[in-house]
Amino acid sequence: MVTTPATADFDNLPAWLSHLESLHPKDIELGLERVQSVYNQLALNFSSSKVILIAGTNGKGTSCHLMQQILTAHGYSVGCYNSPHISDYRERVTLNTDWFSEQQHCQAFAAIEQARGETPLTYFEFGTLAAIYLLAQAKPDFILLEVGLGGRLDATNIVEPDLSVITTIDLDHQDWLGTNREVIGFEKAGIFRTKGLAVCGDLNPPDTVKQQALEKQLNIVWQQQDFHYQVEADTWSWQGQKSEFNHCIKPNMPLQNASTVLACFEQLNIRLNTDTVNQCFKSFQLAGRWQQIAHSPNVIIDVAHNPESIRFMREKLNQTQCSGKKIAVFGMLKDKDIKTVVESIKDSFELWLLADINQPRGAKATDLAEYLPKNAQVECFGSIEQAYQAAQQQASADDLIVVFGSFWVITDILTD
CATH class of the missing domain: 3.90.190.20 (Mur ligase, C-terminal domain)
Incomplete structure (x- = not known):
């Protein structure tokens, strides 16, 4: 078990990132065995946080950031892991929208380096473990983890979520996930946990997702079945099972994903202030998205x-x-x-x-x-x-x- 970070082999973030790039011959190698073994060595404690795992072809990043923004505006502390970054690696891990310092990243990388021993990790796997380490140490009220590729075999799936979310399912990463929505849907549904909470935001989810939800006896809500949104001239409205938001400001993101985010809050029994939510919609802008x-x-x-x-x-x-x-x-x-x-x-x-x-x-x-x-x-x-x-x-x-x-x-x- 790792209790303190190892003595860093490198004293700056660029050196660590260069090290990560040299560790594995492949950019992508799906599978959880190697990551799980290192994760077990870390013995991280998430008892102070609600963990939300977010998969999907599109909308993962925008959904994570909107969820973080709304939760933060309501007074919660929120850690978030996203990938890839655009300009600076530190964009990937945030606490209440703030980056962790370069020193904190280096300490997290040192902890993973010590825990992995001779276990080979890809750049993404190493970075994901380091992000999870940082967020576990921070102990925020909520931890939002964006799935990198698929779901079932993605490195983020080693953490047990309190809520599993699928935003959308479409064709992408076909060399890795399959060439049709049914196969891809099965991979996304790998983030579901038996009898767990879940939200599916896809407008027409594949049968494989429905089957996984049934087999795992999920407490799941579905877009267009359990929650709905309507587009108006200059506004939009949302109805769930227990709450509704009418004539809201349209955020700079697909409304389908904003609707999914509101359903997540309802699943978690989080009461929201309408004015606060609307302000978040008004100000929402994610780097690199229109x-x-x-x-x-x-x-x-x-x-x-x-x-x-x-x-x-x-x-x-x-x-x-x-x-x-x-x-x-x-x-x-x-x-x-x-x-x-x-x-x-x-x-x-x-x-x-x-x-x-x-x-x-x-x-x-x-x-x-x-x-x-x-x-x-x-x-x-x-x-x-x-x-x-x-x-x-x-x-x-x-x-x-x-x-x-x-x-x-x-x-x-x-x-x-």
Whole structure:
């Protein structure tokens, strides 16, 4: 059992992160045996916290942050783990929206290094264990854990949740999770616990999720069955089994996910103040989600990288006034559903500036171009930075530049 952090082999965060990258030959290796063995060595105590485990194809990050914001506004202390980060690794772990210090991260990494012994861990597994360590030490009222990939075999699933949440289920990470919603739904449902509390926010959940809920005798509520939302002209309303919110401000996120968040609070018997919730809706903004970073020309960044998130981005794009032309700066990972993503958004831009993502999983700009119509105006670049510079050079003040397709794309823009 580890009771105190080991003496750090490295005295700064970049050195630790470089170490993490060198530990395992793969970026992803699904399975809980190795992570579970290290976690058991840590002997962490979560008795002071309610743990909420959040899985889903889309909406995990926005749901986590909205939940954290609402809980914090009601006076609760809230720890949150999300991935990936955009500009700074410390974005991944927060306490009441504040980052932990570099020193605290280094201490957590040292604790995991001591506990793992010779056990190999991927970058994500090591970081997840360190995040869980930090949050367990902080002992907040609530701990929100965003599942990284799938659910059943994801490193976050080693923690026993008080509430399991599935936001949405769509095609993504098909090389790892499967090529249809039934198989992917089974993986997401791996975060359910026998006779536990759960929320499913998907509008049409696969039969595999329903079956898992039945077999595990869940106390579960379903979107459109046990809770509902209605979209009005400038507002929206929500009805649950015990409470309702009428004529609310629309937050900058899919209302389907905001509806799921409200259902989570009802499942946990948390009473909310309507004015406080509305203020949270009004101020909600998550970095990299339809975020404006410049004017004249307007520049929007969005990490959207799968069909569902692209559909939401397309809706926002259609609602955005633009008297000039719309320019896409676009890159994707090659293991994503590039064909469906491009098909959903191909008619929304007059100019496509495509970029290589210079990572092992990155797609080439020339490969992306194959999915666009033959008559589309397309230019290809060797990097995101080059494509973005070209957009700025070619755009006039009344144009709109939208940079999207991957966390890697947004990271390159914000750190340029």
